[in-house]
Structures are given as structure tokens and as C-alpha cells.
Amino acid sequence: MVALFGDFSLMNAGALAALATLAIPILIHLFNRSPGQRVVVGSIKLIRHAKSRRVTEIRLMHYLLLFLRLLIFTLLALILAGLSMQATSNLDKDQAYVTPAWAELASDEEKQSLNDRFGAENTHTLQAPIWAQLIEQLTSVKHSGEVHVYATNASGAFGPQMGSAQWPLVWHLRPETEAAVPAIKLAITMVATRERQPEADQLIKALTLMGEHRNIETTLRTLGADGFDAGSTQDTDWIIWLGPKAVLESQLGALPPGTNVLLAPKAEAGSSSPAATLPGYPFSAYSPINPVQPFLQNTVLGGNLVHTLNAPLLGQNAIIAKPDFPEILTEILLSDELGEARFSNSPVLVPQSGDNWPNVSYPQAPLEGWLIVLLVIAWVFERWLSERGPRRNG
Amino acid sequence: METFIDPKTLARVKDMPLIAKTVADGFLHGLHQSRQRGVGIEFSQYRPYGDGDDLSRIDWKLFARSDRYFVREAERESEIAIWFLLDASGSMAVSSEPQAGNTRWSKLDYAAHLIATLSYLAYGQGDRIGFMALSSNRQHIVPLGSGDQHWSAILLELARVKAGAYFPKKEMIDAMLKSLQQPGMVVMVSDFFEHGTELLDLTKSLAVGKTELVAIQLTSADEETFPYKGAVRFEDAETGEQVLVSARNARDTYLEAKTAFQRNLEDQLLRQSVDLTTLNIDEPLDQALYDFLKNRAKVTG
CATH class of the missing domain: 3.40.50 (Rossmann fold)
Structure with missing residues (x-):
């Protein structure tokens, strides 16, 4: 879910609008409180002992319906948010991610060449925890170009945990720290x-x-x-x-x-x-x-x-x-x-150029597909459940 | 008020007799067999002339042959009193769900048509007819009478009948029942849904002596098949009590209860020697009436 929740916060106006749609199923639920079509019968006696257990069943069905509808709207909001995020934040040029340690050690020439290659708008300085931030950026924002990482070769600079990266990153490592720490x-x-x-x-x-x-x-x-x-x-x-x-x-x-x-x-x-x-x-x-x-x-x-x-x-x-x-x-x-x-201070080992990376894009596994599948399932289920509602046999 | 008579129904049944099983004791000419011997068309027997006999009734041709006075007796065809008793309680206002946008007859509508047609037949064959619609709110009574105008009066009263609340308890209508408890026939139209035993008490008190009680029970297609789905709030037409059920699951229980109710009703009425006919208000009236009358003609022989 990181991919979708990345920039999805309450401060986001779109998210607020999506939250408002959640009111719709709740209102439906509240207006639907007295469930069932009203049928006047000659004698209630014949129906009376079929009563008690059924009512809880109906209540349960109504809560299930409410849940499904909430789920549908939430999924819809998430999918739309994800799509809009992709549409607005698609980084189609090569991107450079720079660690603070690298920025500190780099000479002016190196910084200049970095700027010449990527431009200021495509160069991002990572903040601690660096590895986690880099992963989040790669999973939440679609990158169409190459992703370059400028860092020192001390793996400690990436934060307390440095997991394996699933994406083909282009590494630019400075060896300075190796000399500093024998x-x-x-x-x-x-x-x-x-x-x-x-x-x-x-x-x-x-x-x-x-x-x-x-x-x-x-x-x-x-x-x-x-x-x-x-x-x-x-x-x-x-x-x-x-x-x-x-x-x-x-x-x-x-x-x-x-x-x-x-x-x-x-x-x-x-x-x-x-x-x-x-x-x-x-x-x-x-x-x-x-x-x-x-x-x-x-x-x-x-x-x-x-x-x-x-x-x-x-x-x-x-x-x-x-x-x-x-x-x-x-x-x-x-x-x-x-x-x-x-x-x-142990060195960052980068994959050799000969290593075969899977042909993947950033984010690697877009969740939208699964969310849409889930949405369709929820919607079909909701339809089926509500069709069982107060209808007659034609 | 003629709207209660459907031409199609009438065409189907107009030549059929409405026949009471008990032998009538009326005086006027009618379709019913009389136990009284006397003046008439159908020859029955000769009997010796006795004091007080009308001289005009002596068969003079027989006197010429036998030199004795015989009085010719015939079986008299006579009329009877037929009461139409309508249950006008709230449950009779029930109808099946509208189909294809068309509202359907309520039980009361159906009963009005049924009584109008039956009373037409009765008055046509010379019987005296009376009408009574009972609910706890209001009672409609048209006393026994005969003739065209009297039949019109019944139709007029039928049009005025509205469903009330409950069927009155026996004590409340005892006085009125006196007029029903006389030789003749009472056609009682009801759904036979009761809160206590008010309806069966009534049938019990009516089905005595020389009164024949014909019970006509009205059901509807919805009551028979229970075609509801999903969550349904059932409301009692009389008490207003509501029961919320998931109809699909309640169906079996309902049908079971319905069968038990029907069996019980039949048992009770059989014990009182009351003939029960069940009519579905969502089926054509003419066919139902035809069958009903044919059946009665058969039973009577």
C-alpha cells in the first residue's frame, strides 16, 4: 500500500473529497434503517414464529452491505488517487538521488557535473532514514528514466537497515570512507x-x-x-x-x-x-x-x-x-x-554490471490492478447482496 | 351498484340454481323441494278427504271412478330464506401485491362480487334473501325480503361495506344472529382468520337446526404461494403488529403453518357439519362460482 499512500494524506484536497463520498453509503444505511418492503397480511400468526433469528440475519446483511459500499468507495478513492498521482508525478527524465554524506564530500566539480547531467529539478537530496526514503520514493512515484544514486560506500550512511533493492539502480559510490576507516x-x-x-x-x-x-x-x-x-x-x-x-x-x-x-x-x-x-x-x-x-x-x-x-x-x-x-x-x-x-562503515556492495536485473519499472508492482480486481469483486458482491433484498418473484 | 355483477360471470352461472341441501319449509313457490304436501304441480299422492279440506281440492274424476273422495296432493316447490353473511373485519381488506401495475381485488371486493351474483341467483329463483356484514365498528343489515327492489337494496348495502377492525365477538352480535337461526341457508364469506375463536363460535351457533351454513373461505395467491423475497416487514391488517423476516427463509415455516391452519379449520368445520369452500380471490370468479354451484347441485342430487 506504500505505493498509494505515499502522498495520500488528509492534507490532500482530493483525499478530503474522496472521504466525503464515504458519507453516501452511510446515509443509505441510515435511511434504510427500517428494512424491508411492507406487506399487509390477513393474519400475522402464520409468520410470527419465523421471526427472531431472521431479523439478526437481515441486520447482519445490512451491515455487510454498508461495509461493502464503504469498501467500494474507499477503493475507488484509492485508485483515483493513485492514478492522479501517477499522472501528475510521472518522472520521465533520469533522476539522481544524493545522500547527504556524498554531498558533503563531493567536490565542486562533481556537483557541477551532477547538475549538468540531471538539472536541479531532477536531483533530490535524501533525508534520514535514507534507505527507507529512497525505497518509498521508488515505490510511490513512477520513474520512467534511469535512477542514479550518489552515495559514499559506507552502508551505515543509508540508515540502520539496508535491505536489498529490487530495482536496477545506477550506483555512484565515493570510496573516501573506506580510506578513513581501515x-x-x-x-x-x-x-x-x-x-x-x-x-x-x-x-x-x-x-x-x-x-x-x-x-x-x-x-x-x-x-x-x-x-x-x-x-x-x-x-x-x-x-x-x-x-x-x-x-x-x-x-x-x-x-x-x-x-x-x-x-x-x-x-x-x-x-x-x-x-x-x-x-x-x-x-x-x-x-x-x-x-x-x-x-x-x-x-x-x-x-x-x-x-x-x-x-x-x-x-x-x-x-x-x-x-x-x-x-x-x-x-x-x-x-x-x-x-x-x-x-x-563496511562498504556498499553494488551489483556487477553483468548482473541481470529483471525488466521492471518503478514502482515495481502497481497496486491499482489488484485494487481494481478487489473493487470489481466488492461491487459484484454488493450487487448480489442487495438484489437479494426486498424484491418479489416477478 | 350493478358493477358488482360481471356480465361474463352472470352469463356463466345465470341458469344455475343455488340449492340448499336442507329441505326448505317455505310456503311460496320456488326451486326448493318442500316436505309439505299440498297444492302444486308435481303430483305426490292421493289421500282421503278429511274435514276441513277445501272442496276444490277433491279429485272429481277419481270420485267418478271410485265413488270416494280423494284429495290430490302435490309436492310443493317452495322458497327458502338465504342469508349472506360477510366478514368485514380488517383482514378482509387484504389483496395480493399489484401485478404489472394493476391493483388486484381485495377479499372484500371479491366477496361483494360473489354475494351480488349469488344473491341475484337466489332472488331469481324466488328465495328470500337477506344480507349482513359484520365488523366490530359497523354492522350492515338488510333483512330478509324478495323481489327486484330488495336485491337492489342489498347491492346498495354491499357497496357501502368498508373493512372495519375486528370481527365482533359472539356476545356482541347475539341479537342479530337470532334472525339467522331459522330454517334456510346462511352463506358465510370470510377469510377465517380469527384472534380468538369468534368465527368458529359463530359457525357453531349458526349450524344448528334446519339452518344450513355454507362457509366460503377466501384466500389469495400471495397467501398460497408466499412469493416474497428478501427482508419483508409483514404487518397484520387488524392488529398492526409487524414482523420483520427474511422472506426466503420464512417461506417454509409459513407454508407449514398455513397448511396446519387450513387443516385445523377444515377439521373444526367438519365437526360442525359445515361445508367449507375455499376460493382464491386471484382466480376468475366465474369459474369458481360455476364450480361451486355445480358442486352443490351434485351434492344435493
């Missing part, structure tokens, strides 16, 4: 036995996905569990241990202090799991909203913090099967020191 560096040593290599592969895939999205520079080393040497783990932030627990315990004392260990219990033989994915690619919610506590148990062993996953990684209901597993994993790895600020 990438997070994370050194991970993955220790896995041969049989648990599939789990390691999934973890690596998830880490790679999140690295791309969150501006994390991951240094990854993979070691076999058999030849594990604690001395080789200098400069490692995390050890992800996918091996026998006894071997780890024997090596714990030798680990450099402050090294975090993530321990995943062994899955039952033959367990498999869907591959790790990230939904809504290229954009996804970046707020650290996934509580990690249910998945984790922290213990201190030999001066090191050992995080033990409560459940195996593989298996039908394992966390790796969750669509937001990469985010959960990232949060586990970055938890304490990195808050929202760090995430919001």
Missing part, C-alpha cells in the same frame, strides 16, 4: 583433521563472504590437526579447532596468551548440511542483530578463552544451516571489541 584485520588459524575438512570448507566460505561485505581483511591459515604445533600460532587472533579435543588440551599451555579458540564438536558420521549462504546478496542487514549466546559456551582453559559451540556444525538443524550463519560467525569472531560503528 579494514578490520583478523588472523585465523584453522586446524582440521582430514575427515572434518568439509566443515572447514564451509567456515572458510562463510568467512570469505563476510569479509567481502564487512571490509574485513582475513588472514587464513589451514593446518592439519596431527602436526599441530602451538608455537606456529604466533600472531593468530583465533584458532578454529576442528580436531580431537585431547590434542587441543595438550597444546593449550603452549598457545600464546590471549589467543581465542573456537571449538566445534564433532558431528555424527554422515551428517551433511546446506552450504553457507548470505541472503539478500548483494545487500543484507548489517546490524549485529543475531544473538550469539544460544550457540556458544565460554570456558577458560590453561589461560586461554575457549569458545565451544553447543552443537556440531553439520547436521540438519545446525547453525551452519541458518541463512545468516556467516553473520553469526563474524559476530562470534569480532564480538567484544567491534560494535555497530565498525559494521556501518
Whole structure:
């Protein structure tokens, strides 16, 4: 309904006029209060015991009729408002939407070229919350030309939530913020036995996905569990241990202090799991909203913090099967020191030019069609119901 | 006032007799068989001359043959008294819904035509006729009489009858009923919708002795078929009580109640030995009358 309610407010004179039409069915209802054609009969006795239940039925029918008529007029008003809005606010030229962050950073030349290309009337500065405003604009106003978005590449600038955009936007991203906020560096040593290599592969895939999205520079080393040497783990932030627990315990004392260990219990033989994915690619919610506590148990062993996953990684209901597993994993790895600020500076990933966008227009799904269908249904129903009214068999 | 007589109806029934089942005891010549023996055309029997017999009634030819005095007796055809009793209560003002813009006869209209035609037949065959229309507001009475002028008086009174409120209780009209309770025939036209038992009380008190009561019940097409749809506010013609029903759903209940009512009415009247004829006011009067008269002729044999 966003598409139709976008500019549809009580301040709109057309909306007020449409509201006035709602009085018509209400008046009909009130004038129709004493329902039914009057028929004088010789003796009421024969009809009397057919009475009580029927009256409520008739009342119900009248309220239903009232509701249907109100619905019809409301739908009509909405459809007309939608049509008139389309007629009056059809943006047929290319449009540019500029975020305040971009406007602040842009040089005069860039602003000039923007103005030369689109003109002042086709350039719109977005206000917070930026992503929501952009989506509303795209769903409520018909755009016939291309839509260009000028922004910095920090996804945090778009507001707390940045969902996926369903429309082919032309992105113009400034890389400045990336330089201002250095990438997070994370050194991970993955220790896995041969049989648990599939789990390691999934973890690596998830880490790679999140690295791309969150501006994390991951240094990854993979070691076999058999030849594990604690001395080789200098400069490692995390050890992800996918091996026998006894071997780890024997090596714990030798680990450099402050090294975090993530321990995943062994899955039952033959367990498999869907591959790790990230939904809504290229954009996804970046707020650290996934509580990690249910998945984790922290213990201190030999001066090191050992995080033990409560459940195996593989298996039908394992966390790796969750669509937001990469985010959960990232949060586990970055938890304490990195808050929202760090995430919001992660880069906006724009679709590659080779991506095939569906051939859609703005707004993508005009509601008028459905509203008209609904209107016709309501109207037919109303006609049918009122034809059942006080008529005779000819 | 002649408007109550429809030429078509009259043409159909004018040669039919209106026959009472009970044997009449009247004196004047008429169409009804008389139990009294006496002067007449149809020979019945001879009986010996007795003191007081008129000498002119002696059959002299038989005297010549038998040398005895015989008096020739004939069956006398005689007239009877026929009362037309009309229920003029409010419910009789009901008519079916107008069809194609034409208003239809109310039960009272139909009854007026019916009584006009029947009384015409009765007066034509020499019976004495009387008319009574009863409602709680007003009573119209034309006493028994015969002849052209008397029939006109009945027509005049018929034209004046308007539907009143209720049918009067028996106590209210007891005095008037005296004149009905005499040998003869009472044709009672009503819809037989009653609030208490006023109508059946009346029939009970009339159907005694040598009075034959002919009950004619009037119904209408709408009452028979209940053709309403949707929300209908039914209003009682007499009490004004209103009932709002969804007609389509009420139809079955109504028809059931209607059948029960009819069955009960027939039972009650049968118990009183009253002959009930039901006429639909939305069907042609001539056919209904023809059937009615033919039926009566058949019953009488």
C-alpha cells in the first residue's frame, strides 16, 4: 500500500473529497434503517414464529452491505488517487538521488557535473532514514528514466537497515570512507583433521563472504590437526579447532596468551548440511542483530578463552544451516571489541554490471490492478447482496 | 351498484340454481323441494278427504271412478330464506401485491362480487334473501325480503361495506344472529382468520337446526404461494403488529403453518357439519362460482 499512500494524506484536497463520498453509503444505511418492503397480511400468526433469528440475519446483511459500499468507495478513492498521482508525478527524465554524506564530500566539480547531467529539478537530496526514503520514493512515484544514486560506500550512511533493492539502480559510490576507516584485520588459524575438512570448507566460505561485505581483511591459515604445533600460532587472533579435543588440551599451555579458540564438536558420521549462504546478496542487514549466546559456551582453559559451540556444525538443524550463519560467525569472531560503528562503515556492495536485473519499472508492482480486481469483486458482491433484498418473484 | 355483477360471470352461472341441501319449509313457490304436501304441480299422492279440506281440492274424476273422495296432493316447490353473511373485519381488506401495475381485488371486493351474483341467483329463483356484514365498528343489515327492489337494496348495502377492525365477538352480535337461526341457508364469506375463536363460535351457533351454513373461505395467491423475497416487514391488517423476516427463509415455516391452519379449520368445520369452500380471490370468479354451484347441485342430487 506504500505505493498509494505515499502522498495520500488528509492534507490532500482530493483525499478530503474522496472521504466525503464515504458519507453516501452511510446515509443509505441510515435511511434504510427500517428494512424491508411492507406487506399487509390477513393474519400475522402464520409468520410470527419465523421471526427472531431472521431479523439478526437481515441486520447482519445490512451491515455487510454498508461495509461493502464503504469498501467500494474507499477503493475507488484509492485508485483515483493513485492514478492522479501517477499522472501528475510521472518522472520521465533520469533522476539522481544524493545522500547527504556524498554531498558533503563531493567536490565542486562533481556537483557541477551532477547538475549538468540531471538539472536541479531532477536531483533530490535524501533525508534520514535514507534507505527507507529512497525505497518509498521508488515505490510511490513512477520513474520512467534511469535512477542514479550518489552515495559514499559506507552502508551505515543509508540508515540502520539496508535491505536489498529490487530495482536496477545506477550506483555512484565515493570510496573516501573506506580510506578513513581501515579494514578490520583478523588472523585465523584453522586446524582440521582430514575427515572434518568439509566443515572447514564451509567456515572458510562463510568467512570469505563476510569479509567481502564487512571490509574485513582475513588472514587464513589451514593446518592439519596431527602436526599441530602451538608455537606456529604466533600472531593468530583465533584458532578454529576442528580436531580431537585431547590434542587441543595438550597444546593449550603452549598457545600464546590471549589467543581465542573456537571449538566445534564433532558431528555424527554422515551428517551433511546446506552450504553457507548470505541472503539478500548483494545487500543484507548489517546490524549485529543475531544473538550469539544460544550457540556458544565460554570456558577458560590453561589461560586461554575457549569458545565451544553447543552443537556440531553439520547436521540438519545446525547453525551452519541458518541463512545468516556467516553473520553469526563474524559476530562470534569480532564480538567484544567491534560494535555497530565498525559494521556501518563496511562498504556498499553494488551489483556487477553483468548482473541481470529483471525488466521492471518503478514502482515495481502497481497496486491499482489488484485494487481494481478487489473493487470489481466488492461491487459484484454488493450487487448480489442487495438484489437479494426486498424484491418479489416477478 | 350493478358493477358488482360481471356480465361474463352472470352469463356463466345465470341458469344455475343455488340449492340448499336442507329441505326448505317455505310456503311460496320456488326451486326448493318442500316436505309439505299440498297444492302444486308435481303430483305426490292421493289421500282421503278429511274435514276441513277445501272442496276444490277433491279429485272429481277419481270420485267418478271410485265413488270416494280423494284429495290430490302435490309436492310443493317452495322458497327458502338465504342469508349472506360477510366478514368485514380488517383482514378482509387484504389483496395480493399489484401485478404489472394493476391493483388486484381485495377479499372484500371479491366477496361483494360473489354475494351480488349469488344473491341475484337466489332472488331469481324466488328465495328470500337477506344480507349482513359484520365488523366490530359497523354492522350492515338488510333483512330478509324478495323481489327486484330488495336485491337492489342489498347491492346498495354491499357497496357501502368498508373493512372495519375486528370481527365482533359472539356476545356482541347475539341479537342479530337470532334472525339467522331459522330454517334456510346462511352463506358465510370470510377469510377465517380469527384472534380468538369468534368465527368458529359463530359457525357453531349458526349450524344448528334446519339452518344450513355454507362457509366460503377466501384466500389469495400471495397467501398460497408466499412469493416474497428478501427482508419483508409483514404487518397484520387488524392488529398492526409487524414482523420483520427474511422472506426466503420464512417461506417454509409459513407454508407449514398455513397448511396446519387450513387443516385445523377444515377439521373444526367438519365437526360442525359445515361445508367449507375455499376460493382464491386471484382466480376468475366465474369459474369458481360455476364450480361451486355445480358442486352443490351434485351434492344435493
